[in-house]
Amino acid sequence: MKTAINNVSLMQHYPSIDFVIIGVNSAKTLKRCIESIRQCDYPPEKIRVIYADGGSTDHSVQIAGSIENVTVLELHPLHPTPGIGRNAGWRSGTSPFVQFLDSDTILDQQWPQLAIRAMNDPQTGAVRGYRREMHPEQSFYNWLGDLEWNTRPGECDSFGGDVLIRRTALEQSGGYDEELVGGEDPELSWRITQDGWKILMLDALMTRHDLAMLKTSQYLRRSYRSGYGFAAVQSRVGPTGSSFWKNEQRRILIKGGGFILFFMLCLPAAVLLNAIQTTLFCLVSLSAGTVLLLFPRLFKVRKFMTEHHLDRENAKKYAWHCSLVVLPQLFGIMRFYVGRFFNKPLQNKRNKLQTGLSTPTP
Template sequence: MHKEPPAMTHLSSKTQAPDNALPHIDCVLIGINSEKTVGRCIESIQAADYPRDRLHIYYVDGGSSDASILIAKQYEGVITIALRPVHPTPGLGRNAGWQTGSSPLIQFLDSDTILDRNWFSSAIKAIRPEKIGAVQGILSELYPERSFYNWIGNLEWNGLKGECESFGGNVIVKRDALEMTGGYDEEMVGGEDPELSRRIIRAGWKVIQTGVPMAQHDLAMTRFKQYLRRTFRTGYAFAAVRERERSAGSRFWQYEYRKIIIKGGGFSFSLLLAIPLMAVGAPAPSITALALVALGTALLLNPRIFKVGQFMREQQLERKDARIYAWHCSLVVLPQLAGVLRYHIGRIFNQPLRNRPARIASEISVQTP
């Protein structure tokens, strides 16, 4: 059963500091065909415990065919930015938003999120120190009980409290850090958030996880096809970001990347070797083939076999749920491996993965109420 995140005890913004001492914040929402969620996201920002005149909301639309822009325009003070790129990416939308504004802080949000009312109170405190470039909080899934996929997302959204190696798509960032690094990579179709965070860290800034509620996310994933598409793109993002980090001399995502190659690749390679051996039909090759498949399967199912107890402790799961999560951790490397291979094949033939082209030519139009 889903539980709302606990309310954070706090003093109101006006008792913490005078209004004129609180920084202005540009809230940049991005979305495509988000008519079901964008209004809810805007309303959550407007309901935040923060002086309304210091919040500036930008909805950046990546090429919707529904009523997303019309809905955003209905809210007073919201600036809509309509992008019509040939190949839409999250980086294009986020850059268009923060570059349009001028506030010293930028809160990035996906349009399918609901901002926690008290988030800005803790975020402002955490990001004040000079060397803190970005701050994130707890992102929880809105309806984890509605599907296995939502439940998995809810388990994996967040890292440990304290200084961290990267941030996700929902984060508050200093404008100085964005200007110093140039902002988001506008060509990446996945992994653009951790990729930027790594450049921000290399520029001398720190990224902090506060451990307090930041937003709720509506993944709305109910079909296996959606899960496969998302995990494929996750693998592609691991490869794309890992390539950049390797060139920069960083080990970021090295473990995750190697895990996909060793487990997913090892299992797949064992099958490829076993099939022709089985076709021979002789006892010795058949035994060898079975041994290869057994070895590859053991490699693939390592989390399911050996890590159930670990998942129980780390994720605070009952044994049944820990087993289910272990199956996910075992099998997810296969679609991720497909994404990794797609990235490297694309590099060889200069054919990177791109989002579906928009029907009209690239343009940016900024419309204010």
């Protein structure tokens, strides 16, 4: 009994947290996200739930508004971005800590307590945990998401859309870049670490997520946008001399760009050489491009088995993904630089944004 009383007393001294959820057309997933916050193992009086809606045309606003003690911010940007919603959310609150969530996530009940305890170190500016996919068995792409969301526990250099951040760190950094349509979380991470804060990855579940990526077209679109994000973020941090995401962008340009260059060399060969010469030249050129594209990822199967605890078959699948994903990412990088030249950045359209489910609701 005495232990239970002491635990209650400790809980009462926990700081308040602003839980900021962002979404656009998130009616399918929003309610369960909000309910997971209300059910977490944290003093209810210390929980502030804020839903920042980016201009939904479905019933997202009504769903959030029907739940008690949820503050709804109706935003109507012409081109919504995650940064617009997250900034509006945290700036409308006053709690010393802000937990950001995407509307297609479910918060783990124990996470707020664990994250707040990790914030005892005054130099810690942000804390993240594992994001696990709810239905990795539904598609290869869901499985990839489950594999790639997370990093090793300990101090790290970036976080994703689900993270607990100290309000002081947000105020000092200025918050999210509202123009970015990809890479906004790592970009803020970089600025927070530049201000002297630490980012911690805890060995604990933070959220469960439903990527709901069931089609190849979704995967290609997401990879394209990730390439765009690499370029957009590097364009911001590169002038400072930082190498943040520099190697990732360089790898995409060398492997993806090299493959396409070798492929394109076949076109003038067909005009300048005879049939036999053209065939030989194209075989050599395409072989060189293919080796550049696939090396060394396809030779790291054993490493992937060890690092990600995969069997050989799944490690091979992951190696193929790592090799081929650079192609749509390359086009995303090209889109960024072409858009910057013509002052036509990639922009979100509200009617194209929505959260889905990997499995139909009963």
